[in-house]
Amino acid sequence: MDDAAGAILEVRDLHVRFRTRRGPVQAVDGVNFSLAAGEILGVVGESGCGKSTLCTSLVRLLPENAEVTGSIRYRGEELLTKSGAEMRELRGREITMVLQNPMTAMDPLFTVGNQLDEVLRHNSSMRGEERRSRALEMLRLVHIPSPVERLRSYPHQMSGGMKQRVLTAMATSLSPGLLLADEPTTALDVTIQEQILRLLADIRGSLGTAIVLVTHDLGVVRRITDRVMIMYAGRAVETGDTEAIFTDPKHPYTRALLASIPRIGHTGRRLTAIDGQIPDLADLPPGCAFAPRCPSAMSGCTTAFPPAFNTGPERTARCWLHEGSPA
Ligand SMILES: Nc1ncnc2c1ncn2[C@@H]1O[C@H](COP(=O)(O)OP(=O)(O)O)[C@@H](O)[C@H]1O
Ligand code: SF4
Ligand SMILES: [Mg+2]
Structure with a gap:
């Protein structure tokens, strides 16, 4: 939802860069989204695309070598300028996390x-x-x-x-107003995964908690999320209503992800490999980062990075195929 008035969380132009010995790693690169109370946002993308960094930045728990710019507003208040004590308070009550490994x-x-x-x-x-x-x-x-x-x-x-x-x-x-669940079921077996995810949906229903759910399981994303953000190389390459994205994906990366779901029954629909590898975030190419793997790549794709084009009501895709789509 883009209407800032009803948003519990509003993220604008968020950048996270890690200083490393190999040079800067741009793990989150200009991400924008809003979340309404009680809404569930699915964050999807291959490993190394910046999903965990995004979640960790929202609660200001990034390591020392991270530099963050942009804006994260929670119930209208800027989180990036809060003190450590104010953030600890918020993390205890208002914004909480469920992580990958319960052990x-x-x-x-x-x-x-x-x-x-x-x-x-x-x-x-x-x-x-x-x-x-x-x-x-x-x-x-x-x-x-x-x-x-x-x-x-x-x-x-x-x-x-x-x-x-x-x-x-x-x-x-x-x-809490906001729960961040970063692959909460990856370490668990399939039937338990289902239960935990049902549970998140119930919690949203009974407590009105907004949830950011990072998961590899596209079946789950389709069933329990309201909106989806597809991440590639630190960027939100496609965002929109879950059902709209599943029925009519606009970005070639989203299409590749959806095509990679093995069609074997009901559960365990995880991402399998897409040909090629994600790029090195310390050394991103100048144009679209997906170009080397993209079946629709055009000559201009490797020179300029595509902005977010509107591809429908409250939908965006960062892909030159949608240049000229109504703004
Ligand atoms: N503390 C860190 N220092 C340097 N680079 C990091 C650090 N944490 C994550 N990264 C890098 O940031 C990128 C995104 O990682 P991450 O957010 O964990 O992705 P995902 O959760 O999508 O798998 C990766 O290239 C990863 O190596
Ligand atoms: S911008 Fe070009 S290379 Fe990138 S996803 Fe779109 S068509 Fe493919
Ligand atoms: Mg992760």
């Missing part, structure tokens, strides 16, 4: 109950009993069986899927 994200020495209680104690004024009932409510929301007993479990007593559900409960226990 490392929980403290092995504390029970589930302790860990949920910590989150609530640090970030709210709830008293002991209230925190306990909120913790139970959250475990129920994420469909944990026998939640009262579960509060006494240690992480090693739970399966990977159960841990990811507990982490999701922790990340949503204060009804």
Whole structure:
């Protein structure tokens, strides 16, 4: 959605560059998007396209060697100028994350109950009993069986899927406005993946949380996201309504991604290889970064980088094929 008035998150001209020994790496390169309350945005692209860097920049958890420019407004407030303390506060309550590997994200020495209680104690004024009932409510929301007993479990007593559900409960226990889920199911098996993703959709439904979901699973993207941003070499090469993009992809990279879904039944529809490799982000070619792999490449594609052309209502594609599309 482009109407800034209703947006909970508004990202404008975001650039993230890492200083490395090999020279600067432009991991996010002029990304724009807005997200409305309760909306789910899918972020899709091959490994190394800048998806995690984008998520990490939104919560200001990038490493020291990163330089960020542009604007990230959350509920109208600029995040890039906030102090470390202000950001910690926001990350506890308002903007939370569920990451790829549930195995490392929980403290092995504390029970589930302790860990949920910590989150609530640090970030709210709830008293002991209230925190306990909120913790139970959250475990129920994420469909944990026998939640009262579960509060006494240690992480090693739970399966990977159960841990990811507990982490999701922790990340949503204060009804955040925004949840960032960076490949939350990659480390889990297929049936558990389905459950976690259903859960994210439920959470949006019951808490009104907006979600940025990074995933390789295009089947999931189609089922649970409202809008999609396709990333290639740090750039948002196509954005728009999910169904519109799946039925009528405009960017050749999106088409290649969709064509790469193996047609083998219902689940496990992951990206398989597209011919060729993503470019070196430390040494990007001058024109369209997809040109070396693009079946539609034209002579001008390697000289100038395509701007975002409007390709439909609230749709854009960074591809010269759409030059002259109505603005
Ligand atoms: N801390 C870092 N220092 C230098 N380069 C980094 C750092 N983190 C990520 N990168 C580079 O940024 C690019 C984007 O990485 P990433 O955001 O992890 O992509 P994705 O999540 O899409 O796989 C990659 O080229 C990666 O090597
Ligand atoms: S700009 Fe050219 S090379 Fe790039 S995706 Fe479009 S047609 Fe292909
Ligand atoms: Mg990543």
